[in-house]
Amino acid sequence: MSPDTVTETPAPDYKSTLNLPETAFPMRAGLPEREPQWLARWARIGIYERLRASAAGRAPFILHDGPPYANGNLHIGHGLNKVLKDMVVRSQQMMGRDARYIPGWDCHGLPIEWKIEEQYRSKGLNKDDVSVVDFRQECRKFAEHWVEIQREEFKRLGITGNWSDPYLTMDFHAEAVIAGEFQKFLMNGSLYQGSKPVMWSPVEKTALAEAEVEYQDVTSHQVWVRFPVAADASQPRKSSYREDGTTRVLFGAELNAQLSDASVLIWTTTPWTIPQNRAVAFGPSIAYGLYQANRPGTDDKPATSETVILADALAGAVFAHAKFAEGDVQRLRDVSAEELSALTLAHPFRGLEGANGEWDYDVPVLPGEHVTEDAGTGFVHTAPSHGDDDYQLGLRYGLPMTYNVMEDGSYRADLPLFGGQHIIQPDGKEGPANVSVIKALAGAGGLFAKGKLKHSYPHSWRSKAPLIYRNTPQWFAAIDKPLSDGKGEYGDTIRKRALTSIEELVTFTPISGRNRLHSMMEARPDWVLSRQRAWGVPLTCFVKRGAKPTDADFLLRNEEVNARIVAAFEAEGADAWYKDGSKERLLGNIVNPDDYEQVFDILDVWFDSGSTHAFVLRDRADGSEDGLADLYLEGTDQHRGWFHSSMLQACGTIGRAPYRGVLTHGFTLDEKGMKMSKSLGNTVAPAQIVKDYGADILRLWVAQTDFTVDQRIGPEILKGTADSYRRLRNTMRFLLGSLGDVTEADRVEPAQMPELERWVLHRLAELDEVVRTGYAAYDFQGVFQALFNFATVDLSAFYFDIRKDTLYCDGDTERRRAARTVLVHLFDRLTTWLAPILTFTMEEVWLERHPGEDSSVHLQDFPTTPSDWRDEALDTKWQAIRAARRVVTGALEKQRTAKVIGASLEAAPTVFVSDALAQALRGVAFEDLSITSGIVVTTDAAPEGAFRLPDVPEVAVVFALAEGEKCQRCWKILPDVGTHPHPHVCARCDAALAGLNVPA
Known part of the structure; x- marks a missing residue:
């Protein structure tokens, strides 16, 4: 080595002197594996029972559980419903109520009975061959089996409640x-x-309530049927009508004679009800006409002519269905309501060979307010035994009831022409009755036209088979009868x-x-x-x-x-x-x-x-x-x-x-907005979500949706939910890492805090109101959005980003103690506020900071947030400061993209602001807020080309590189680095090292 060579002293490694975050809280949640551990822990410490004991004397809040049916694994609708209930119960408890929750099950009824019958049929057995009591015991065992399965599935979703003592409708006391x-x-x-028509399942052989009915699109027969005016009417009916400006009394016999060749046309999509017809109804306010319809002859058929009565508004459509050309139909005259009410008709099967006189009775024409001209002919064929409107009309005019249809959906055996034929077969498919009636109408000359119609039709939601209206003796509760109670x-x-x-x-x-x-x-x-x-x-x-x-x-x-x-x-x-x-x-x-x-x-x-x-x-x-x-x-x-x-x-x-x-x-749909169906393969089972992601992801999906309308769920939506979860988990992980050794002695009162910390407290006070109001109104989406935005925007992207330097690099300064005090307040509130939603994760977060066998976030109430934390003037000021900061970070990002700088600490820009904003920035370490090594704030006019944002016109930024040496501890570039006892550090870091007794 040459004597002239200069050897640089390597920079010391100060990493060990930094207050870097330390926590055992993992970044990867592992929810599917870890959540069962929390469930076991809650069961071990009896958390629901402890809540009841601690809440004694509080105002109760009772969410009464609507009982799910005990006959299968849970579907996504169950998951949505029970999670919503759990969020209600948990949030009400943490807001100071005694929120009890008793889960329950519906155990009786046809779905279970139907399953046992299926089991019997598969073994070649007949339900009627065993005693009713034995059969009921089979049903009870079936329900007990599924109650146990569903109970565990619900508990796996983190649902709190009195699971050891639920209510069952089959309990003896119930x-x-x-x-x-x-x-x-x-x-x-x-x-x-009473004997009246009710919705009847021929397959299940029982009446059904409207709530047990679902509607499916089917293709039905539709027929237009002639009810001829009865020339031999036995009832002298009377009416008046206007002719040539005068009014005269016209008796039914005379009117019937005048219209003896005419027919009233009806339309129906249930031809099987024609044998039960007892009247024809018309609308008193509808305009009717008498039409002559001529059909030209052919080589095979002679020409025909007939007169029919129908609503004018529907005549065109009716004749088109019957394939009459426009020129073949002529309207002869009006037919008034008075005339219609005086008419007597004959049943289409009147006098039919083989009918044995079954239908040789008069058919009155009666006014009915339920008749419209929306579809059909303006006339409604009336079978009082097979429709509520028909039944009500029958009551009003004394029409007889018929008992032609048996419990299995077949005609009574002795009904002429059609005896024993099924409307709906035991397998739920259409029987021969409709076609037989249509053929008989054609043979009797009563069939004017026929076709097929696709429409919505009632089905049993259990057997999925079509239903009929059927007159049977049933027991009713009168809802308009005065009660003597x-x-x-x-x-x-x-x-x-x-x-x-x-x-x-x-x-x-x-x-x-x-x-x-x-x-x-x-x-x-x-x-x-x-x-x-x-x-x-x-x-x-x-x-x-x-x-x-x-x-x-x-x-x-x-x-x-x-x-x-x-x-x-x-x-x-x-x-x-x-x-x-x-x-x-x-x-x-x-x-x-x-x-x-x-x-x-x-x-x-x-x-x-x-x-x-x-x-x-x-x-x-x-x-x-x-x-x-x-x-x-x-x-x-x-x-x-x-x-x-x-x-x-x-x-x-x-x-x-x-x-x-x-x-x-609302209902839960797939990602495309389609109804879920096993046949379409688009169902999403809660158990699968729990297996793939964990129950907290399902719970978070619920919290993120507007449950008041239909929601969507699927793989892509769940991936987005999991991403939101990860961002929130990272926020909580940062809090835990920065609070590992904090003690009560570190606490700083708000009055001694910097403005930035006091602004965070203000936001917490605002959020306290949002959270409590939102939970009280069951606005879980609003609560979560507010908390998620706060955690990711106000905290992770702003406050944490700024205060990392203070938390990591400061010594025992008032500023660092203030920041950690705020972090404690954040922890206490975020964990409890989010606990009703992220039940498992917030328990994990809480126990990381408050370990102990008896510890649980779910035993906490929402912390009381002092009202004097609110400071609207401070918030207004800091909103302006944040806007200015956005302009600075925008200017720096432009330089980073251009690879002029690699990190914002390499910059020391000049910021041009208005006088008002300069006043707001006075006393604020704006370079720390902007995460730069230096910054110059001036009210001078900004030069041409300065960086601006359109929505913050009062701020402009001119970029400049920071001058000085890079501090090897905090990485700021400052002129004083290298001038202190500890080499290669700034004054702040030198003081921190001295406080740590690190040799210079």
């Missing part, structure tokens, strides 16, 4: 209460037996009480739910309570032998009998009703059992779930003090389901709605 609730309808006068504060009928509840007592989220439920309650018919099945709670009533349903003593109303039934159900369950000798046991020594017949229909399963308020909210120690729920939360379909049946049931028993609030969520 069955006893359901029977007792039914008896209240028996005793208050609303229960009656002394609970008339909100009305004397079920309907009035329901409407008053909706208008005055219930809060709806979203508000559209109010209008939907209100309109349904306004228009709904009486409630069909009975089902012709075996698995459920029976209609616990007796009818007097030989009495008619209209007789006053038809139903046995005896409180002593009722009490005996309820006691038997408490001891043995509803099976007590079906055991040998049950009637004698229940009636003996009170009334003569021989005088009564026992009813064996079972209750609509919606009555079961509608009664849950009684045996959950009213009867349980952890129920509700007033028997009411603060919230019912279900999908939008439950406006005609559980919300609806619960309203009807409670209005009939307690006189009002059983809930104070109703929250409705």
Whole structure:
């Protein structure tokens, strides 16, 4: 080595002297593997029970769980629903309420019964070959099996609740209460037996409620049918009509004679109902005409001419369907409503060979407000046994009911021409009835035209088979009959009480739910309570032998009998009703059992779930003090389901709605907005999401969606959700890394903090209001968006970015202590605020800082945030400073892209600002905010070419390189580096090293 060679001393490695983040909290979450550990821990420490104990004396908050059906694995709708409920319960608890949650299951009804029947059929067995009690026991075991599976699936999603003691509608006490609730309808006068058309499943051989019906597009037969004017009408009908400016009385016989060659045309998509026709309805306000239709002859067929009556607005479409040319049709004259009401028609099968006179009766023409000119002919063929409008018209005019269709969807065996033929076959496919009726119409000269129509048609959501309207004896709850129960504060009928509840007592989220439920309650018919099945709670009533349903003593109303039934159900369950000798046991020594017949229909399963308020909210120690729920939360379909049946049931028993609030969520669709279907292969199962991503990702997806409308989910959406999760996890990881050794002694009061820290406290105070208001309004999307934006924009991209230098490089300075104090406040709030959403992750974060067997974030309340942290003037000032900072970072990014600099600390720009902004920046270390080594702020005019942003016109930046040497500890480039005892560091770092007793 030459004596003249200069050897540079290598720069010391100061990395060990930095306060770098330290945490065992992993960057990779590993949720699928780690979440079960938290579940086991919560079970071990009894967290739900501890919450109940600690919340004693608080105002209760009761979310009553709408019972899922115990018959299969969970689908994504279950996941959405239960996670939403869990977010409600957890947030209400952490806002200071005693938020109890009792999960429950719907266990009775056709879906389970149908599964057991399928098992029987697969083994070649017949349900009717075993006793009802044995069959019911099979159903009970099936439900128990799926309750256990679903319970574990729900718990895996992080749902908190009383899982050790859920409610089941098949529990003996529940069955006893359901029977007792039914008896209240028996005793208050609303229960009656009636024969009217109800939605009927020929495949399942039972009546269905509207909530058990789904609509599918099908292609149906459509026919236009002639109902000829009856020349030999036996009924002398009378009317008046105007002719040549005068009015005269015209008797039906005379009118029928005038129109003896005419036919009234009807249109229907259910030809099988034609044999049950008893009238034709017309619209009094619709314009009708008499038309002559001529069909030219051909080599094979002679020319024909006929006159028909139909609505003028529909005539063109009808004749087009019948393939008449425009010139072949002539309108002869008006036909008035008075004339129509005087007409008498003949059934199309009147006098038909082989009919044995079955249809040789007069068919009246009756006014009906339900008749429109939207489609068809303006006339509606009326079969009172097979449609509600038809039934109501029949009641008004005394039309007879028919009983031609049997429970299996076949015509009665002795019905002429069609006996025994199925409308719907046992396999759910169309039977021969429609085609047979169409052929008979053609043979009788009644078929004017025919075709096919694709339209929406009701199906059973269980068997997926088509339904029919069928007249059967059923048990109903009258919703417009005044009740004698002394609970008339909100009305004397079920309907009035329901409407008053909706208008005055219930809060709806979203508000559209109010209008939907209100309109349904306004228009709904009486409630069909009975089902012709075996698995459920029976209609616990007796009818007097030989009495008619209209007789006053038809139903046995005896409180002593009722009490005996309820006691038997408490001891043995509803099976007590079906055991040998049950009637004698229940009636003996009170009334003569021989005088009564026992009813064996079972209750609509919606009555079961509608009664849950009684045996959950009213009867349980952890129920509700007033028997009411603060919230019912279900999908939008439950406006005609559980919300609806619960309203009807409670209005009939307690006189009002059983809930104070109703929250409705939409349906879950795939990423393209299509309905999920196994056949399409686009379903997303919660179990698969948990396996691939973890339950917290599913929960986060729920929080990010607007649940009040239909949501979408799929692989790409879940990837985006997972990315949001990672960003949020990194924020929490930074907090943990910077708080490892912080103590109470490090705390700094707000008055001693720099403005930047006081601005963060202000944001926390703002967010405290947003979070509490949002959770109270169930706006989980709004809460999460506010917190996520705060964590990623205000913190990670701004505050943390700025204060990393202070946290890592400062010694024990007031500024560093203030920053760490703020980090503690951030930690306490973000972990608790996010805990209702990210249940598992926030527990993991909390335990990293607060370890201990008894520790849990879910045992915490939201921290109280001092109101004096709010400082609107400071916020306004710092919004302006942040805007100026954006201009600086924009200017630096331009230089970085051009590779002039590699890092912002290489810069020391000049910033040209307005006088007002200069005043705001006075006393603020703007170079630290901009993460530059230096900065010059001036109010001089900016030179041409200075960097600007259009939305911040009062700020301009001229780039300049920082001058000096790079500090080997904090990496700032400063003129004083190298002038201090510790080599190659700036003054700030030299002082920090001295405080750490690092030799110079």
